[in-house]
Amino acid sequence: MVSLASFGFMLPGSTPERILVVGGGGRENALAWALARCQGVEQVWVAPGNGGTPDLAGCTQLPIAETDQAALVQACHDQAVELVVVGPEAPLAAGLADTLRAAGLAVFGPGADGAQLEASKQWAKALMEDAGIATAGYWHAESLEQALAVVEAQAQPLVVKADGLAAGKGVTVAGTIAETRAALEEVFSGRFGAAGASVVLEETLNGPEVSVFALSDGQRLVLLPPAQDHKRIGEGDTGANTGGMGAYAPAPLLDAAGLDQVLHGVLEPALAALRARGIDYRGVIYAGLMLTEAGPKVIEFNCRFGDPECETLMPLLGPELAAVLLACAQGCLDAAPPLSIAAQCSACVIAAAEGYPGTVRQGDPISASLSAGDGMQLFHAGSRRDAGGRCLTAGGRVLAVVAQASTFDTAFARAYDGLAQVHFEGITYRRDIGHQVRSR
Numbered sequence: 496m497v498s499l500a501s502f503g504f505m506l507p508g509s510t511p512e513r514i515l516v517v518g519g520g521g522r523e524n525a526l527a528w529a530l531a532r533c534q535g536v537e538q539v540w541v542a543p544g545n546g547g548t549p550d551l552a553g554c555t556q557l558p559i560a561e562t563d564q565a566a567l568v569q570a571c572h573d574q575a576v577e578l579v580v581v582g583p584e585a586p587l588a589a590g591l592a593d594t595l596r597a598a599g600l601a602v603f604g605p606g607a608d609g610a611q612l613e614a615s616k617q618w619a620k621a622l623m624e625d626a627g628i629a630t631a632g633y634w635h636a637e638s639l640e641q642a643l644a645v646v647e648a649q650a651q652p653l654v655v656k657a658d659g660l661a662a663g664k665g666v667t668v669a670g671t672i673a674e675t676r677a678a679l680e681e682v683f684s685g686r687f688g689a690a691g692a693s694v695v696l697e698e699t700l701n702g703p704e705v706s707v708f709a710l711s712d713g714q715r716l717v718l719l720p721p722a723q724d725h726k727r728i729g730e731g732d733t734g735a736n737t738g739g740m741g742a743y744a745p746a747p748l749l750d751a752a753g754l755d756q757v758l759h760g761v762l763e764p765a766l767a768a769l770r771a772r773g774i775d776y777r778g779v780i781y782a783g784l785m786l787t788e789a790g791p792k793v794i795e796f797n798c799r800f801g802d803p804e805c806e807t808l809m810p811l812l813g814p815e816l817a818a819v820l821l822a823c824a825q826g827c828l829d830a831a832p833p834l835s836i837a838a839q840c841s842a843c844v845i846a847a848a849e850g851y852p853g854t855v856r857q858g859d860p861i862s863a864s865l866s867a868g869d870g871m872q873l874f875h876a877g878s879r880r881d882a883g884g885r886c887l888t889a890g891g892r893v894l895a896v897v898a899q900a901s902t903f904d905t906a907f908a909r910a911y912d913g914l915a916q917v918h919f920e921g922i923t924y925r926r927d928i929g930h931q932v933r934s935r
């Protein structure tokens with residue numbers, strides 16, 4: 496028998512008892528942990544999860560790939576799931592939320608139409624233009640010849656972005672015109688498949704970067720504290736780009752007035768422009784901003800939480816989170832309890848496998864003796880269990896240690912103390928995460 500709940504008959508503002516989180520990264524580990532802690536939540540399933548999922552109280556791992564839409568729908572009906580939270584961008588862009596909604600489920604995460612915010616840079620640029628959102632000037636080109644003509648006419652190095660999803664590898668911030676040309680040749684060589692069928696060329700902006708996240712129910716927004724991540728592999732923010740080597744929140748770069756400016760100048764206009772396109776956007780709007788001398792400008796929009804920003808933010812959010820995400824999914828944020836946010840500093844450091852962001856060592860046993868508890872969390876990302884239940888490394892970013900305290904100095908000291916209790920062969924991490932907000 497299928498319960499009423501699986502057809503969406505949840506009272507507005509209520510807490511879902513049974514939740515499915517889709518995804519297998521550190522972000523989904525943190526989401527599952529945070530949701531399972533919410534009062535009234537009985538069970539959280541995570542598909543496919545990772546090596547850390549079995550350690551999360553109240554969470555059960557389901558061996559279903561995020562691409563297997565039919566199996567995910569079936570699992571939701573079998574378990575009478577009342578809310579599905581989709582973590583990564585790829586299944587959102589592939590229409591997973593649409594499929595789940597068509598099956599009568601409440602979903603936190605936009606449909607394929609809204610996911611274009613991230614899945615097509617050209618589409619996002621056009622939306623920003625229509626909405627009057629400050630962003631880098633840009634050109635769209637559908638062939639190498641067209642793109643080279645833009646470079647010729649501009650006679651300056653430009654940022655090159657493959658139009659589609661390229662797992663964070665489709666962007667080159669060229670320092671010279673020759674690098675701009677080389678990046679264009681790479682995109683049009685087919686390296687990024689369909690994602691590189693066209694490019695966006697952008698003027699180069701300068702300034703510190705900050706990530707702002709808002710939870711949307713299609714009409715209204717709940718703002719989360721701004722976060723800053725460290726994208727480069729090397730200390731001093733040098734070397735190759737990664738998915739993110741650590742993060743902290745709230746980022747003092749954006750004070751309350753700055754955040755207000757982003758809310759009114761970026762997020763609300765973006766949501767209005769989505770609505771004007773007939774898109775009922777229920778999920779995260781993630782604005783990657785550069786704080787330029789001329790004010791905040793959007794570098795990119797994403798349709799999901801950042802990783803590791805999510806691991807950093809989740810411990811700051813109150814037990815209303817599950818009700819708030821369900822209210823977003825139902826389009827009734829006004830009925831949800833206000834989301835409480837701890838006035839603390841949160842520090843997150845990623846432990847990666849040797850070789851990251853290139854080819855990494857895998858299959859090494861992970862041991863962790865830190866006592867996660869109040870103010871300290873260990874979230875797994877690239878890890879898996881072997882047949883005997885041992886936890887092994889299985890990806891680039893292996894895990895995140897996160898700590899909260901009243902100052903960033905204390906929070907980072909605790910995160911690094913925790914990290915010292917984590918061992919696997921080839922463990923690689925930056926010792927300077929949060930250098931902007933630490934005095935030591």
Ligand code: AMP
Pocket residue numbers: 631654663664665666668697698699700701704726783794795
């Ligand atoms: P993305 O994959 O869109 O997040 O871009 C990766 C990184 O490239 C961003 O985090 C920025 O550091 C950089 N970037 C993207 N666009 C620009 C731009 N127009 N000017 C300067 N840097 C940029």
Ligand code: GLY
Pocket residue numbers: 724738739797800801802803804
């Ligand atoms: N940490 C950046 C991202 O998730 O895109």
